[in-house]
Amino acid sequence: MNQLLDLAAGFAALCFMVAMSLALVRLFRGPRAQDRVLAFDALYVGGMLTLLTLGIRARSVVYFDMALLIGLFGFVGSTALAKFLLRGEVIEP
Amino acid sequence: MSEIALSPWVAVPAAGLLISGGLLTLIGALGLLRLKTFYARMHAPTLGATLGTGCVLIASMLVSSAVTHRLVIHELLIAAFLTMTAPVTAILLMRAARSRSHPQ
Numbered sequence: 216m217n218q219l220l221d222l223a224a225g226f227a228a229l230c231f232m233v234a235m236s237l238a239l240v241r242l243f244r245g246p247r248a249q250d251r252v253l254a255f256d257a258l259y260v261g262g263m264l265t266l267l268t269l270g271i272r273a274r275s276v277v278y279f280d281m282a283l284l285i286g287l288f289g290f291v292g293s294t295a296l297a298k299f300l301l302r303g304e305v306i307e308p
Numbered sequence: 309m310s311e312i313a314l315s316p317w318v319a320v321p322a323a324g325l326l327i328s329g330g331l332l333t334l335i336g337a338l339g340l341l342r343l344k345t346f347y348a349r350m351h352a353p354t355l356g357a358t359l360g361t362g363c364v365l366i367a368s369m370l371v372s373s374a375v376t377h378r379l380v381i382h383e384l385l386i387a388a389f390l391t392m393t394a395p396v397t398a399i400l401l402m403r404a405a406r407s408r409s410h411p412q
Contacts, residue, residue, distance in 0.1 A: 216319035217312075220371070223323035227364065230330030234337035234356065241341050241349075249405040250346055256397055257340055257353035260361065263386075264333060267364050268326065274312065274375050276382075279368070283386055290393040297400035301407060 224272040228265055235261035252296045259289030318374040322367040329363030332356060346405055350398070357394050362387065 235258055242254035263285045270278025295305045332355055339352025365383040372380040 216314050216316050219323050220314060220319045220326075223326040227326040227330035230334045234333045237334075237337040237341045238353070247346065247405075247408070249401055249408065250349065252401055252404075253346075253349060253353065254340065256401075257337060257356065260353065260357045260390075261333065261337070264329070264356070264361060264364050267368055267383075267386075268330075271322070271326070271364075271368050271371050274371065276372055276376075276380070279382065279386075283389070286386055286389055286393075290389075290397065293397050294393075294400060297397055297404050300404035301400055 221272055224268050228268040228272070231261050231265040231268060235265070248300055249297075252293060252300065255296065256289070256293045259285055259293070263289070312375055314371070314374055318370050322370045325363040325367040325370075329360045329367070332363065333360035336360065347402075350402060350405075354394065354398070357390060361390055 238254045238257040238261060242251050242258065245251040245254055263282045266278045266282040266285065270276065270282070299305050336353050336355035336357075339355070340349055343349045343352060365387050369381055369383045372383075
């Protein structure tokens with residue numbers, strides 16, 4: 216049963232890494248800036264899920280904190296970028 | 309990977325959730341790459357951000373609860389956080405795209 220779970224976790228991590236590379240292709244290719252921000256959004260979600268999957272595979276709870284931090288900073292970064300595209304300012308006086 | 313033997317009642321649902329979460333996220337990223345317009349591309353990665361994350365978080369809860377022999381639900385923190393923050397980014401990005409392609 217452990218082998219089944221490890222196999223599934225490895226498959227899921229592979230899926231997330233392929234998804235991250237597809238988002239990276241869109242990040243570099245994206246015709247306009249909003250496409251790149253959207254690709255960055257997909258990229259950090261993929262990274263967070265990869266870390267969670269590696270945590271399941273290693274049976275450790277340490278990876279959870281890193282996934283939480285990636286989610287936090289990814290949200291801050293993509294929201295700041297979107298706000299900048301919207302108004303030309305991140306924090307308006 | 310580890311020496312703790314998990315019961316099939318935990319391992320099989322966790323494996324199924326992991327596989328479906330991975331496939332859903334992959335489909336979302338494929339849509340992000342393949343769809344034609346920005347407004348169509350906006351929809352695709354939310355598949356991974358909602359369903360894929362939900363599947364992986366439930367699998368993680370199952371496995372860590374079974375390994376530590378107590379209820380581990382701190383993954384709900386990520387779920388609540390993502391539920392609160394993903395629409396904020398989506399709304400800001402959509403309004404940015406609209407105002408950039410149709411300037412007043």
